[in-house]
Amino acid sequence: MARVDLDGNPIKPITICMIGAGGFIGSHLCEKLMHETPHTVFALDVYNDKIKHLLEPDSLPWAGRITFHRLNIKHDSRLEGLIKMADLTINLAAICTPADYNTRPLDTIYSNFIDALPVVKYCSENNKRLIHFSTCEVYGKTIGAFLPKDSPLRKDPAYYVLKEDESPCIFGSIEKQRWSYACAKQLIERLIYGEGAENGLEFTIVRPFNWIGPRMDFIPGIDGPSEGVPRVLACFSNNLLRGEPLKLVDGGQSQRTFVYIKDAIEAVLLMIENPARANGHIFNVGNPNNEVTVRQLAEIMIQVYSKVSGEKTPATPTIDVSSKEFYGEGYDDSDKRIPDMTIINKQLGWNPKTSLFDLLESTLTYQHKTYAEAIKKVIAKPVAS
Numbered sequence: 309m310a311r312v313d314l315d316g317n318p319i320k321p322i323t324i325c326m327i328g329a330g331g332f333i334g335s336h337l338c339e340k341l342m343h344e345t346p347h348t349v350f351a352l353d354v355y356n357d358k359i360k361h362l363l364e365p366d367s368l369p370w371a372g373r374i375t376f377h378r379l380n381i382k383h384d385s386r387l388e389g390l391i392k393m394a395d396l397t398i399n400l401a402a403i404c405t406p407a408d409y410n411t412r413p414l415d416t417i418y419s420n421f422i423d424a425l426p427v428v429k430y431c432s433e434n435n436k437r438l439i440h441f442s443t444c445e446v447y448g449k450t451i452g453a454f455l456p457k458d459s460p461l462r463k464d465p466a467y468y469v470l471k472e473d474e475s476p477c478i479f480g481s482i483e484k485q486r487w488s489y490a491c492a493k494q495l496i497e498r499l500i501y502g503e504g505a506e507n508g509l510e511f512t513i514v515r516p517f518n519w520i521g522p523r524m525d526f527i528p529g530i531d532g533p534s535e536g537v538p539r540v541l542a543c544f545s546n547n548l549l550r551g552e553p554l555k556l557v558d559g560g561q562s563q564r565t566f567v568y569i570k571d572a573i574e575a576v577l578l579m580i581e582n583p584a585r586a587n588g589h590i591f592n593v594g595n596p597n598n599e600v601t602v603r604q605l606a607e608i609m610i611q612v613y614s615k616v617s618g619e620k621t622p623a624t625p626t627i628d629v630s631s632k633e634f635y636g637e638g639y640d641d642s643d644k645r646i647p648d649m650t651i652i653n654k655q656l657g658w659n660p661k662t663s664l665f666d667l668l669e670s671t672l673t674y675q676h677k678t679y680a681e682a683i684k685k686v687i688a689k690p691v692a693s
């Protein structure tokens with residue numbers, strides 16, 4: 309049956325230049341595009357471990373529709389040609405793990421602003437559509453975070469719900485270098501918006517609200533550096549796999565809303581295949597129904613992991629650590645991230661489906677199946693004297 313868009317028009321096959329295709333989101337987006345659409349993908353990245361299963365063997369039903377181009381967009385002359393050959397560019401490339409923002413602020417700013425400049429330029433100059441991945445972190449802190457702790461206004465959604473076309477961007481002081489990332493993302497958003505307003509660039513900006521699922525980041529010492537500090541899902545998974553206490557930064561009081569990667573990818577496919585509805589818009593993509601404190605997230609993950617692995621919960625399941633100890637100088641945090649869903653509902657009719665418990669059950673099942681054996685071997689190995 310011919311595939312149609314939200315307005316009933318037939319969807320024509322397009323070519324997509326996906327930068328950062330080898331990452332967590334990119335790998336799920338490539339899977340979706342290969343399994344469910346006729347589109348062609350140029351997958352650009354420095355790594356392809358997470359999409360190898362899509363690239364070989366040649367007998368795969370979509371063979372020929374996805375090609376991998378190993379390149380670093382910081383200095384590769386092939387970039388412009390690939391953007392010109394495609395109908396749409398999707399830019400996912402970024403340093404996007406908070407442990408890097410205050411410890412590698414220059415790399416973070418270059419990655420999230422400077423390196424994105426040629427992508428925007430090539431799209432604008434060649435009249436190519438751009439879907440650019442920003443972050444919910446551009447909102448920074450809520451207005452409510454500055455109210456007295458006992459103020460009743462903290463319960464008023466006007467003080468914490470984050471809305472694309474109304475909410476301000478509120479970051480900490482310059483010494484709080486955590487905000488190097490969010491500020492770089494804000495400025496590239498403003499540049500893209502300006503290219504749209506002044507030069508007619510057809511753009512869509514995506515603000516993901518903590519998308520989680522299989523293949524997110526890495527497990528330190530197994531498929532990433534032992535000293536690496538990934539995002540919270542991988543940190544907590546690593547602790548659970550090793551039977552260690554989960555570390556709650558500053559007591560785990562920050563709140564987040566988590567959305568299942570597979571729900572979020574549906575939203576991205578709607579943006580890809582409904583340009584008339586997506587162009588010129590900034591979209592929150594998250595699940596406002598899945599809000600927890602980090603401490604609550606830890607408690608749910610401990611409970612789910614015990615069910616999935618059959619292992620007993622350790623006597624000390626969590627410990628509190630200071631942000632200075634865990635991240636170093638210059639850390640700061642977002643207090644709360646609840647996405648307003650008005651615009652994405654109106655433009656694309658999208659809503660998330662998966663509860664936090666269900667997404668954690670499927671994700672921790674994947675983590676345990678993928679890593680438990682390797683972790684056991686590492687733990688069993690005598691420490692080199």
Ligand SMILES: NC(=O)c1ccc[n+]([C@@H]2O[C@H](COP(=O)([O-])OP(=O)(O)OC[C@H]3O[C@@H](n4cnc5c(N)ncnc54)[C@H](O)[C@@H]3O)[C@@H](O)[C@H]2O)c1
Pocket residue numbers: 327328329330331332333334352353354355379380381382399400401402403404419423441442443444445515516517518519520525
């Ligand atoms: N996952 C989330 O919940 C989330 C939340 C907010 C924002 N985002 C944004 O979404 C995008 C993708 O995030 P992700 O979670 O998939 O991260 P990820 O780190 O898994 O993927 C990023 C990919 O970009 C590649 N990359 C980085 N710099 C590159 C360069 N110079 N040249 C070529 N490739 C390069 C990396 O190798 C990696 O494969 C990022 O822009 C991130 O800021 C993600």
Ligand SMILES: O=c1ccn([C@@H]2O[C@H](COP(=O)(O)OP(=O)(O)O[C@H]3OC[C@](O)(CO)[C@H]3O)[C@@H](O)[C@H]2O)c(=O)[nH]1
Pocket residue numbers: 404405406407443444445516518538539540541543544555556557558560562564602641
């Ligand atoms: O072992 C840990 C690890 C983290 N925390 C706390 O969990 C909160 C979430 O941290 P994290 O997943 O690393 O990332 P953030 O949500 O802060 O920011 C990300 O969200 C979007 C994105 O742009 C890309 O994914 C990125 O900036 C936080 O409060 C940590 O302190 C913990 O307690 N223990």
